[in-house]
Amino acid sequence: MPSGHLTILLVDDEVPIRRALRHALTPAALLGGDAEEVTVRVLEAGTAREGIDLAAAEQPALIVLDLGLPDQPGLDVCREIRRWSEAPILVLSARHQDTEKAALLDAGADDYMTKPFSTIELVARVRAQLRRARTAAPTAAATITFGEWTVDLQRRRIERAGLPVHFTPTEFALLRAFVLHPRQTLTHRQLFAAVWGNAEGDAPQYLRVYIGHLRRKLERDPVRPQFIHTESGVGYRFEPDGVRAA
Amino acid sequence: MKASSWRQWVLWLGVLCATAALLLLVRQRLDKAHFALVFLLVVLGSSAAGGRAIGLTVAGGAFLAFNYFFLPPYYTFIIADPFDWLVLVTFLATGIVAAQLLYRARRNTDAAVARAREVDRLATLGAETLAAPSAAAALDAIAEVIRSSLNAREVEFYRRAEAGGLHRTTRAGRANAASSPMTAWYGDRVRAAVVLEDGTTRMDPAGLVGLNVVMIDRALNVREQAVGVLRVAFATSTTLTADSARLLDALAYYAALGVERVRLEATAERAEAERRVESLRNALLMAVSHDLRTPLTTIKALAHEISATAPSSAARVIESEADRLDALVGDLLDLSRIQAGAVQPILAVNTVDELIGAALQRAHGAIGSRAVAVSLPDEMLIARFDLTQSLRILVNLLENAAKYSAANAGIEISACLDGDMVRLDVSDDGAGVRSGEEERIFEPFYRPADTPPDARGAGLGLSISRGLAEAQGGTLRYQARATGGATFVLKLPRAAGPTLRFL
Numbered sequence: 001m002p003s004g005h006l007t008i009l010l011v012d013d014e015v016p017i018r019r020a021l022r023h024a025l026t027p028a029a030l031l032g033g034d035a036e037e038v039t040v041r042v043l044e045a046g047t048a049r050e051g052i053d054l055a056a057a058e059q060p061a062l063i064v065l066d067l068g069l070p071d072q073p074g075l076d077v078c079r080e081i082r083r084w085s086e087a088p089i090l091v092l093s094a095r096h097q098d099t100e101k102a103a104l105l106d107a108g109a110d111d112y113m114t115k116p117f118s119t120i121e122l123v124a125r126v127r128a129q130l131r132r133a134r135t136a137a138p139t140a141a142a143t144i145t146f147g148e149w150t151v152d153l154q155r156r157r158i159e160r161a162g163l164p165v166h167f168t169p170t171e172f173a174l175l176r177a178f179v180l181h182p183r184q185t186l187t188h189r190q191l192f193a194a195v196w197g198n199a200e201g202d203a204p205q206y207l208r209v210y211i212g213h214l215r216r217k218l219e220r221d222p223v224r225p226q227f228i229h230t231e232s233g234v235g236y237r238f239e240p241d242g243v244r245a246a
Numbered sequence: 247m248k249a250s251s252w253r254q255w256v257l258w259l260g261v262l263c264a265t266a267a268l269l270l271l272v273r274q275r276l277d278k279a280h281f282a283l284v285f286l287l288v289v290l291g292s293s294a295a296g297g298r299a300i301g302l303t304v305a306g307g308a309f310l311a312f313n314y315f316f317l318p319p320y321y322t323f324i325i326a327d328p329f330d331w332l333v334l335v336t337f338l339a340t341g342i343v344a345a346q347l348l349y350r351a352r353r354n355t356d357a358a359v360a361r362a363r364e365v366d367r368l369a370t371l372g373a374e375t376l377a378a379p380s381a382a383a384a385l386d387a388i389a390e391v392i393r394s395s396l397n398a399r400e401v402e403f404y405r406r407a408e409a410g411g412l413h414r415t416t417r418a419g420r421a422n423a424a425s426s427p428m429t430a431w432y433g434d435r436v437r438a439a440v441v442l443e444d445g446t447t448r449m450d451p452a453g454l455v456g457l458n459v460v461m462i463d464r465a466l467n468v469r470e471q472a473v474g475v476l477r478v479a480f481a482t483s484t485t486l487t488a489d490s491a492r493l494l495d496a497l498a499y500y501a502a503l504g505v506e507r508v509r510l511e512a513t514a515e516r517a518e519a520e521r522r523v524e525s526l527r528n529a530l531l532m533a534v535s536h537d538l539r540t541p542l543t544t545i546k547a548l549a550h551e552i553s554a555t556a557p558s559s560a561a562r563v564i565e566s567e568a569d570r571l572d573a574l575v576g577d578l579l580d581l582s583r584i585q586a587g588a589v590q591p592i593l594a595v596n597t598v599d600e601l602i603g604a605a606l607q608r609a610h611g612a613i614g615s616r617a618v619a620v621s622l623p624d625e626m627l628i629a630r631f632d633l634t635q636s637l638r639i640l641v642n643l644l645e646n647a648a649k650y651s652a653a654n655a656g657i658e659i660s661a662c663l664d665g666d667m668v669r670l671d672v673s674d675d676g677a678g679v680r681s682g683e684e685e686r687i688f689e690p691f692y693r694p695a696d697t698p699p700d701a702r703g704a705g706l707g708l709s710i711s712r713g714l715a716e717a718q719g720g721t722l723r724y725q726a727r728a729t730g731g732a733t734f735v736l737k738l739p740r741a742a743g744p745t746l747r748f749l
Contacts (some may be wrong), residue, residue, distance in 0.1 A: 014540060020547030024554070068536055094539040095532055096576065098467040098634050099592070102423035116543035116572050118565070205595055208633075212597035212626050223603040223620050230604040233592070233634040 006030065007058055008126070009043045011051030011077070012066035012092065018044045021064065024119045030127050034245060048072035055081050062129055064122075065109075067093040067100075071179050075107055082108030088129035092117065098233025105187045105234060112185075112234070144179045146227060146240035149218070151179055171214045178228065178238035187235040211236060258292035258300050259307070266311045273316060278330065281316045282337045286344070293345035297352070301345030309338045367391070368496055375500060380508035382415065388504055389418035392478065392497045396490055399481040403466070405474045405505050412475055414510055419479075439463045443483035444505045454491045458483045466502035474505040496512070527588055531579055538575045542568050564670070577706040580638075581690060584713030591632035591718045595741045598627035598661045598668060605640035612645040617656040627661055629668040630741040631718050639711040639722065643672040643734045646707060650732065651676035667720070667737040684724045688712045 010018050022042045031038055043058055045051035045136050047236055048069045055063055063081065067074030078089055088110040093100065101112045138144055143152045150159045153176055158165050167175065177186060177194035186194075192204045215222040226242040248472055265288050269281055285308040289491050291302025313323050317330045325331055371391050378384035385403055393401040400419035404412035439449050441461040451457060466474040476498050486494070548570045553561035585588050602620060606613070646658045655675040679687055679694065684694050693705040708722075715722040720738040727733050 014544055016544045017547050020544075020551045023551055024547075068540065092543075094536040094543070096535065114453075115539045115547045116568060119547055208594065208596045208600060209626070209628055209743050212599050215599065215603075216626065222599045223622070224606060225603055229607075230600055230633075232604055232637050 001190065004038065005041050006038050006130075007041045007043060007060040009051065009058065009060040009063045010053055011045045011048070011054075011063065011069065013046045013068070013070055014066070015046070017066075018046075019130045020119060021122070025126065029123050030130060048074075052077060052080055052153075055085055055087070059085070060087055061133070062126060063089045064086055064126070065089055065091050067091060067095070071212045077101060077103060078107045078109050086133075088133050090122075090125060090129060093108060101231075101234045102187050102189070105185055106189055110184070128183060138180055138182070140176075140180065144240070146179070147242050153179070161241050165217065167217065168213075170210050171217065174210055174214055175218075178236070179240070182238050185231050185235055185237045189235075191235060254296040254300055255303075256707060258288075258296050258304050261292070261616060262288055262304050262307050262311070269390045270315055278316065278333055281312055282333060285312055286337065286340060289341040290344050290348065293348040294352070298345055298349035301349065302342060305338065305341030305345055308341060309334065312337060336440060342536075342719060351660060364489070364493060364496075367395070368500075371497070371500060375504060381504055381511050385416040385504040385508065386418065386502065388497060389416045392476075392494065392501070393672050395493055395497070396486075397480075397484070398478045400477075400479040402477045402479075403501055403505055404477070405508055406472060415474075437467075438463045454486045454494070455488050456485060457486050460484075462494075464498055466505055467496060468506045471680060473502055473509065476501050478595060524588060527586060531583065535575070535579055539572065542572050542575075576706055577704060580710050581706055581713070584710060585715070587680065589635070589714065589717040591635055591714075593630050593632055595628060595743070596631055596633050596636075596671065598622070598629060601631075601633065601636055601640060602659055602661070602670075604633070604637050605644060608637065609641045609644040609648075612648045613657065614648070614653075616648060616654065618644075619656060619658045621658070621660040623662055625670045626743070627663065627668050628741050628743045629738045631738045632714075633715040636720075636736075636738065639714055639736055640670070640672070642707040642711045643736070646734075647672055647674035647676070647732070650674065663740065664737065666740050668740050670736045670738075671725075671733050672736070673727055673731055673733040675729070678726055678730055679724055679730045681726075684726075687724060 010021055012018050012021075022044065025040060025042055027038050027040050028086075030040060043054050043060060045054050048071045051063075051065065051069075054060075063085075065074060065077060066080075069077065074091065074093070078091065081087075081089060089108065090111045090113065091104050091109045091137070092113055092115055093104075094115040096114050104112055110129055113122060115127065140153050143150060143154075145151075148161045150157075152158070158167050158171060158172070158175070173195040174191065178190055188207060191207060195207075195210075196204055211228065212222070215225055215228055218227055219225045227239055228235045229239060231237055247572070254491065257624070265284060269284060277428045289301060289308055292304040296304075310323075313325065313334060314321060317334065318326050325334070359438045371388060374387050375384040378387060389401045389403060392398070400417065402414055403416040404419075406417045407413050437450055438454070439446050439447055440451055440454065440457060440459045440463070443458040443460060448457075454462065460480050462476075462478045464476045464478075465472050466476050478494070512552065546565050549561045549564035552558065553565070599622070600624075606618060606620075644657065646657075651657075651674040658671070658673040660671045660673075683694055687694065688708050690709040691705045692709075712722045715736060719740060722737075722738065725733045725735050
């Protein structure tokens with residue numbers, strides 16, 4: 001597990017919010033049991049310019065970015081940082097608009113929270129992003145197991161408790177996109193691209209219907225999904241551990 | 247025309263006499279065929295330059311002169327040699343045919359020139375109309391051209407108003423007394439109406455040509471749609487020629503396009519104004535949202551910090567009150583959007599499975615440990631709705647069901663097809679809504695008298711929910727349950743799923 005420094009950058013123009021977050025982002029909160037060997041360094045920026053400069057100079061492991069910065073729209077900041085940094089970006093916004101969420105995720109943000117947020121939840125999301133950044137993403141050659149399911153991506157075989165189950169090509173393409181990006185919100189646009197490429201046609205408007213069919217095959221109870229979670233207005237998130245958010 | 251025509255007559259009869267005189271001087275040296283050819287030349291010349299009447303007259307004169315002066319015996323109309331008859335008749339026939347042909351060719355040329363001039367005028371007018379800075383200026387130009395080409399006293403255009411009736415947009419020429427109210431209903435039912443010389447009005451005359459008119463009302467149509475009325479008033483009764491009737495038709499089409507352009511410009515201006523109001527309202531709501539939520543974020547973050555360093559119930563209360571305030575801010579913003587008609591649902595093909603699933607997840611805090619029974623048909627229900635907004639409705643219904651029933655009572659959700667709608671019922675085992683209040687509960691800020699004192703909220707949930715349902719083309723109603731509880735029925739427009747070939 002990691003040792004040494006863990007650098008986190010907070011970009012928000014509200015000083016009290018930065019202070020509260022700085023206090024909440026402790027090694028114990030972020031890393032659990034492995035905390036002793038690690039020191040967490042929290043950098044703070046009050047403007048977009050400062051934030052971009054710090055992100056470039058210090059290469060933080062994660063960036064918390066407020067969208068209501070005085071000098072630049074958050075969407076632009078997000079795009080700019082994403083051009084040269086792989087660090088997870090967690091966005092905070094006081095606007096509660098789905099279109100904005102989707103645009104941000106498409107612009108390279110990794111997660112999104114609306115203000116006012118609960119500090120506990122923010123810390124949990126930061127922790128999840130750090131963990132995801134540490135674990136290597138599954139490759140297309142792998143066989144992936146979750147719950148009772150085994151998915152052999154190369155041979156296109158899907159088994160439930162050892163018995164093969166038939167999936168249509170669209171269902172398989174969707175499942176493939178999900179298992180290759182675990183715990184990550186995939187926007188509708190990203191799913192369109194993964195399943196249908198740039199093809200024009202009738203199919204993409206039925207994305208939610210295909211997800212419905214996939215859930216009815218995959219989940220024990222399609223209205224209480226364990227694996228494929230809805231991020232309303234934005235997209236879907238695959239949870240291989242079968243967590244139930246409720 | 248008259249003066250020049252006289253001059254032609256004098257000229258060509260003079261030429262004929264002079265030719266006869268000249269030929270007389272050299273009569274001994276020439277043959278009969280030579281005389282015939284020279285006279286033919288004169289006949290052709292007169293036909294070409296003077297027209298058919300002059301040509302035929304000159305041909306007749308030449309025939310007589312040829313016979314009298316140049317066919318023996320001279321100075322009589324008697325013909326000695328029977329072959330001379332042949333020469334003479336051939337000459338006459340050639341002359342008449344030539345005069346006729348030339349006349350026809352000339353008439354065609356004249357018509358072509360006139361038509362070209364007309365086309366020219368229309369083209370110029372078309373260019374002017376297109377270049378005119380505003381539709382009103384273009385209409386002024388068209389009205390003036392119609393007035394001058396028809397020699398009318400006055401030309402007016404009326405535009406059909408959205409609310410019905412006609413509005414005058416343009417007037418060229420001497421102002422008239424107040425326009426006849428008859429124009430108000432011309433546009434709809436009648437393509438044209440004319441007031442004749444004797445004061446009678448005739449509807450939809452078969453043709454305007456040949457009528458003695460003092461006023462013409464003509465419907466202006468664009469793509470078979472009546473957009474207005476064109477009125478032409480004459481100072482004295484006027485007979486329309488085929489040319490002017492045709493010109494009027496062509497210009498009326500220009501006028502119709504112009505009138506339509508006036509209408510579109512007005513519509514565009516209104517749409518632009520509405521767009522600005524809309525964007526201002528959105529900017530305002532966004533700013534309010536930001537300015538209210540930023541301090542709430544600070545309050546929550548600080549409360550959390552306090553509870554982390556020195557755990558206290560006070561800090562937790564601050565946090566939950568901040569959440570409540572945030573929910574209230576959200577409700578008020580939503581309500582103002584709904585009441586302003588500014589809710590723009592993002593309609594997409596969605597599944598009811600997903601709607602219910604996401605709602606259960608979002609409302610889990612309110613539902614707590616209650617059992618929620620979900621009954622769905624085997625076939626997946628597909629509808630066209632905005633997922634986020636419908637989610638808000640369903641979460642609100644679930645929270646209400648939890649709020650107004652006993653702590654361990656169950657909640658039921660069922661969904662089914664209902665005609666061209668998908669129907670979702672959320673039922674609880676609470677006390678239900680008192681009769682007479684079934685509609686009042688959807689009013690903003692209304693809270694029933696028996697609301698439990700610990701039930702929180704401003705009474706906005708149901709009115710927001712109904713507003714959101716209706717914005718998506720759906721409905722939200724209350725229905726009493728036979729067992730005493732409450733059922734809320736949400737209906738959303740049904741949609742078709744993908745065809746099998748895409749699965």
